[in-house]
Amino acid sequence: MRDYDSSVAFLGTWGRFQLMVFFLLCSTILPNGTGSFSLVFITDTPQHRCQIPDANLSHEWQQAAVPLKVVDGELQPNGCRRYRLDLLRNFSANGLLPGRDVNLSSLEQEDCADGWVYSTDVYQSTVVSQFDLVCSQHWKQPLTATIFFLGVLVGSFFSGVLADRFGRKPVLFATLIIQAVFSLAQIAAPSWEVFCLLLFCSGLGNISNYVSCYVLGTEILTGNARVAYASTGVCLGFAFGYMTLPLFAYFLRSWKTLTLAIALPGFFYIPLWWILPESPMWLLSQGRVTEAEAIVRKAAKMNRVVAPEKIFLNSMSHSEEWPVERYNVLDLLKNRSVAITTILLCWVWFALSVCYYGLSLNTSQLHSDPYISCFLSAVVEVPAYASCSLAIRYLPRRLAVVAVFITMGLALFSIQLVPPSILGLAVALEMLGKFGATAGTSLLFAFTAELYPTGLRNTASGICVMVSRTGSCIAPFVVQLNIFFKYLPYITLGALAMLSILATIFLPESFRSPLPESLEQMQKRKSVTCPSVFRRKISKSVVVESPL
Known part of the structure; x- marks a missing residue:
């Protein structure tokens, strides 16, 4: 059977259709960058004292x-x-x-x-000052972020399954609306409990639309356009949204006005429903060949090229329709090699998420001004995504991910060796760790999408992101390990990075291979390359089947 990329090769790579899909999909990622880290400002604890x-x-x-009392050597x-x-x-x-x-x-x-008096030097109000989440109620402040990430976790799982069942496009727009509506509703929350319920619902759509958008663009685009989109487009969309967050927060010092500014742009994407297409690759996996051909013919018209009379052909018979491949989440575990790949990927996603969010929460304290801290943490992601783009284009996936973990692990382990007098070097090493965690996350999105067939791609991506959200939920607690030993958080994160190297080398390689369209094609990925001393043992347990 001729694969999808070959079937639509006549469209070219960077026609008007591809450019439209590329930039419109990337624009839908902007609210994720602002929404994912808005809690840094919305739930920050201002200076306070008893009324x-x-x-x-x-x-x-x-x-x-x-x-x-003495705090960091100063009386407060x-x-x-x-x-x-x-x-x-x-x-x-x-x-x-x-x-x-x-x-x-x-x-x-x-x-x-008699209550508390809150400083307005930095914020006019936050959720903490609104609901008095201080002193005996202080435990509610970090729990607020955990509840948000629990919503992201649940949404990541169900959105992946729904997208593979009902399509990428409906889930993308449904999650965009969910995120916008429930973020807007938070403003009217009468209590912390109601606020958390709405925050959980907002989290259901926060990363879910990112995953759906990522898979949709990966399946529509081909060749260099797919590589640019997967490695740079969506990632920079997230980074640019992240960088605008401190700008919004600086001018909108009330948590309600900031939430309003973050929520409203989500409604501006509704008209894109009539512009963006469904994934032809997904339509083909459902046996809806006519609809897929209609989308490709419209794309050919936009690109001003002539489409063949029959676009999606079976190599054995011109009259045979594109076969239907239907999968569910259990198919990730039925086959041994697929199950091992899924488990290893979940571990790598988990470790990267703990490192990414742990370092992001810690780097927010790099500067006394929280707006500058947030901006620095966001800016470092731009060169990380740029380097990731080059890695995806020229390096095998396993090699690139291993390089990221080595860089991150060595940087984090080295922080404890830096003398206290050279604070700048310690900060630079921590930012290098954040650089590696960011680049690794971007690489994993591309790696995961390339490993799984069309009918399971969104489900697998959703499962991996769901597991990674458990890492984001525990990341704040990893940061708190510094109460036992100042460098224990860095040692913990560095150890996670190094352990993930072993998991990565057992994954199949997908570099410069077409996207698989069935589980059979996925299982034909080349087996892992290991030192000869271990090759016999590995071949009996975790080797992925190879056509060679």
Whole structure:
């Protein structure tokens, strides 16, 4: 049977049709960049202290009512405690002054019974100040991000299955609308619990539309256009959206106005429903040959080329229709070689996600200004995606991913060796680790899409992304390991990177091979190349079948 790429080769690579699909699909990724990390600002904890009622307290006791504590070598007001107000009122009524007549260190303290006063130097308001997620309720602040990523996890699984069942295009637009609608609804949330429920629903569409968009473009485009789209297009779309986030946040200091600005652009993509096509490759996998040919003929008209009378032919018989391939998620585990590939990919996705989000959360503290910190963390992704584009074009997939893990692992392990006096070098190594995690994520999207057949491509990508979301859920806890040892987070992330090298070398290679259209074609990928001392043992357990 003639493969899809050969069947549509007459369209060329960079015609008007391909350019339209390329840029419109890339534009739909922009809300992902802003939405994925908007919680950095929306749920940030501003400086705060206990509310002190004005009644019966002199100015001096008003100023001294909140005890001080040492934070990073500096004295700052305690955000969760105050001196007992009944004692302060007695001192004030008797004309006693703090420090001179009364030793403050000996006074009894109490919780903030009257609420808190939040600083507006950086933010006008955040979810934390809105719902008082401080002190005894502080555990709700990191849990908020975890709930969002749990929504992403669930959405990644179901969107992949639905996209393989009902098509890439319906799921793409459904998840765009879900993300926009529930993000907008968060503004009216009356409580933290309702806000989290809406945030979870927003997460259902956040990365799901990214995966659907990625697979849709990968299946429509061919040749160099596919490589550019997979390695650069969607990734830069995400990075540009990420870089605009601190710009929006800088001018919109209220979490509600920032959420509104992030949610509204999602509705602007609705008219693209009548412009963007469904994946012809997916239509063919469902036996809908007529619809697939109609899309390709329209593309030929846009590119001003002549389409053959019969576009999708079977090499054995011109009258035989394109065979229907129907799969479900269980097909990922039925065949031994496919199951091993899936398990190894899931581990690599998990490790990269922990590293990416762990470093992203940590680099947000690189500068005292959170807007500059976020921008620096976003900017480093641009050269990472550019280098990834070159790697996808010229390097075998396994070699490129292994190089990423080696770079990341060595950089993270080396941070603990840097003297405290050379802070700039430590920051540079951490940014190098973020560079590797970003490039590796981009490589894995392309690698995963190339390994699986059309009927399973979105399901497999969704499963891998779903597993990676478990990594994003635990990443904040990995960062918190620094309470035991300053460099323990870097050692943990570096160890994950190094362990992933072993998993990567057992994956099949897909470099310069056409996209598989059936499980049989997937199983014919070349087997892993290993040192001869291990080749016999591997051949008995994890070798992927090879036509050679």
